[in-house]
Amino acid sequence: MMRAFFNRIFGAKEPEPLPIAFGSIPGMLDEREAAARAMLKEQTRDPEQNIRNGIAQLQLIVNAIAGSEHDPEIHPKLKSIAKNTLPQYIRAMNTAMAKELPNDSEEFYPAAVECVKNCLNSIRGPGRYLQIVFPDEMKASRKGIDTIGREINAITVALGAYRKEMAALSDARSRYAAIISCSEDLAKAAEKNQRSRLRIDEMTGRLKEIGQEMAAMPSDPGMAQFTEMKSSLHQLTVQLEEKTRTYAALSMTASHVLRKAEKIATKQKHNDEIAFLKHAMALLSDHELPSCTELNTALAAACPVVERMIGADEIVLKNKEERAVFAETGRFCIDMVQICSDLHAQEDTCRIAHEALDAHPIHQKTGSLEREKVQLEAMLKKERQSQTELTEWQQKTQERIPVLRDELKNKMEGIIGRTVQYSDVFPESA
Structure with a gap:
């Protein structure tokens, strides 16, 4: 109880x-x-x-x-x-x-x-x-x-x-x-x-x-040679670009006058002249560099047509660039073919130098390391x-x-x- x-x-x-x-x-x-x-x-x-x-x-x-x-x-x-x-x-x-x-x-x-x-x-x-x-x-x-x-x-x-x-x-x-x-x-x-x-x-x-x-x-024994080759390629590339700009400027000036000549030839129904002029303009305006022989033949056929039209006052040259080109068409043809030849040679030289640089052990090793680094960084992030x-x-x-x-x-x-x-x-x- x-x-x-x-x-x-x-x-x-x-x-x-x-x-x-x-x-x-x-x-x-x-x-x-x-x-x-x-x-x-x-x-x-x-x-x-x-x-x-x-x-x-x-x-x-x-x-x-x-x-x-x-x-x-x-x-x-x-x-x-x-x-x-x-x-x-x-x-x-x-x-x-x-x-x-x-x-x-x-x-x-x-x-x-x-x-x-x-x-x-x-x-x-x-x-x-x-x-x-x-x-x-x-x-x-x-x-x-x-x-x-x-x-x-x-x-x-x-x-x-x-x-x-x-x-x-x-x-x-x-x-x-x-x-x-x-x-x-x-x-x-x-x-x-x-x-x-x-x-x-x-x-x-x-x-x-x-x-x-x-x-x-930088302390690799082959770095000095690689740097020299790289510098040489840079200089060759600069020279190629300068020569290319010269060729492009002359081509543009010549094409402008050739286009005028084509219009006149069309009105006059000179079919052969039209063909000569069109072929020359096509080569000059193409992004790919033409062969020197083909360019020489085309300009040799087209320039006399332009020269005749200038002499007949059918074409008026409006600036100093046009006058410089067509003052002496023979000289212009020789210069353009020479520039074209120089460009072909410089392109080959640059290509060979570039291939040599790509094949250099320093470049191979650097490229391999950089690719591996990019891949590893992506994998690491993931x-x-x-x-x-x-x-x-x-x-x-x-x-x-x-x-x-x-x-x-x-x-x-x-x-x-x-x-x-x-x-x-x-x-x-x-």
């Missing part, structure tokens, strides 16, 4: 939390599931048997109605109705009760509900016309269905508790599986992260080596991005595990019915 008195004043002492090992949870859940199934089987055994008996009794009543005689004192009209509806009723009831009920409680329940529903529909349908003809039998049928309904209600309660328990067990299993999955994924991610760090270190180290090799290039994304995922997963752990603990407390605490260490990754 004193203990009860103090409990009322100070409150009953909270029970100590039940220690559970994380690794034992699947086994505990399996045991709870087995117990829940056994409980369901125990709670539904008698109701299921009563339902089977009730359906069998109901079948006997239906058989009795099918084989019974009508009361001779019943009104003829009622006899006619009973005669027409009785076969429908018997057929409907037999169909409703013909299906064998399963042994599994979860399958038994909907089958029994379906059977009772169909029997009720039969009684409320064609059976309602038989209540006067067979009052006792129909009353017994209703009573039998009511009895079956009460047994179904008992199964409803037991099945509801079972399904609630199974849902809780399923939730707990899903939380446990999620924790294990996160732990395994984190372990794999840690290995992947380590491999990524090794690749980053390897690429970073190689980039450092490339930088050192490129920094040491690898670092992947590592950043992986690290972010690891952090989110690490943060998720304590939440799942608490959710699992709450689920286990709801299943067991008391406070629990984990008695062991979780997987290292968790």
